Amino acid sequence: MHSQSKYILSFTAASLKLNEMVKVAKAANDINTTDLKMVKESGVVFSSVKSRTSDREFREIRKRLERLTPEQLKILIDGDLNSQKQVAFLAVCKRYAFIRDFTIEVIRDKVLVFDYQLHESDYNSFVNSKVLLHPELEAFSQSTRKKAKQVMFRILEQAGIINNAVEKAIQPQILQQDVINAIIKDDLAWLKIFMMPDRDIKQLRH
Numbered sequence: 440m441h442s443q444s445k446y447i448l449s450f451t452a453a454s455l456k457l458n459e460m461v462k463v464a465k466a467a468n469d470i471n472t473t474d475l476k477m478v479k480e481s482g483v484v485f486s487s488v489k490s491r492t493s494d495r496e497f498r499e500i501r502k503r504l505e506r507l508t509p510e511q512l513k514i515l516i517d518g519d520l521n522s523q524k525q526v527a528f529l530a531v532c533k534r535y536a537f538i539r540d541f542t543i544e545v546i547r548d549k550v551l552v553f554d555y556q557l558h559e560s561d562y563n564s565f566v567n568s569k570v571l572l573h574p575e576l577e578a579f580s581q582s583t584r585k586k587a588k589q590v591m592f593r594i595l596e597q598a599g600i601i602n603n604a605v606e607k608a609i610q611p612q613i614l615q616q617d618v619i620n621a622i623i624k625d626d627l628a629w630l631k632i633f634m635m636p637d638r639d640i641k642q643l644r645h
Contacts, residue, residue, distance in 0.1 A: 630643070
């Protein structure tokens with residue numbers, strides 16, 4: 440996990456899109472390719488009416504999936520719904536440092552002190568604290584930043600990290616062993632996005 444990555448907000452083009460992520464991953468598996476660009480050519484289409492929107496969604500979904508390991512992709516294809524959501528969220532956090540940092544530095548830190556309620560002020564404080572480290576944030580328009588907040592909370596809701604985008608109650612995560620194993624083989628630090636305490640992560644190193 441890289442601690443410093445440029446913040447991009449292109450997730451505004453697509454929320455979690457779990458069904459579409461699974462569809463693309465399965466299509467790639469069916470035609471036995473790791474080149475996800477080939478999936479588009481194989482005829483996988485989304486429900487979006489506008490082709491431009493569909494292209495943007497596919498591009499973001501492809502870039503998320505490309506960050507998953509083969510073991511993680513297998514869980515996305517064959518796992519239960521909860522595990523699929525968790526792997527999809529892992530892909531999102533790998534792709535977007537903005538969401539990764541918010542999840543670890545705000546959501547996880549709150550859970551570790553038994554605070555399970557997210558507030559608008561938590562988000563605002565996070566963004567304000569990141570402007571110096573990530574001046575690229577100021578280059579985004581106000582409307583883009585507003586949409587980024589809306590879509591991020593929608594992703595958190597769809598991934599089951601919060602109950603809904605209105606109440607924003609943080610939901611504890613229970614990981615199946617195969618999900619844990621797939622993350623351990625990749626990078627233990629990614630367990631932090633599921634609010635796992637350092638002591639539990641340390642135990643898994645042995």
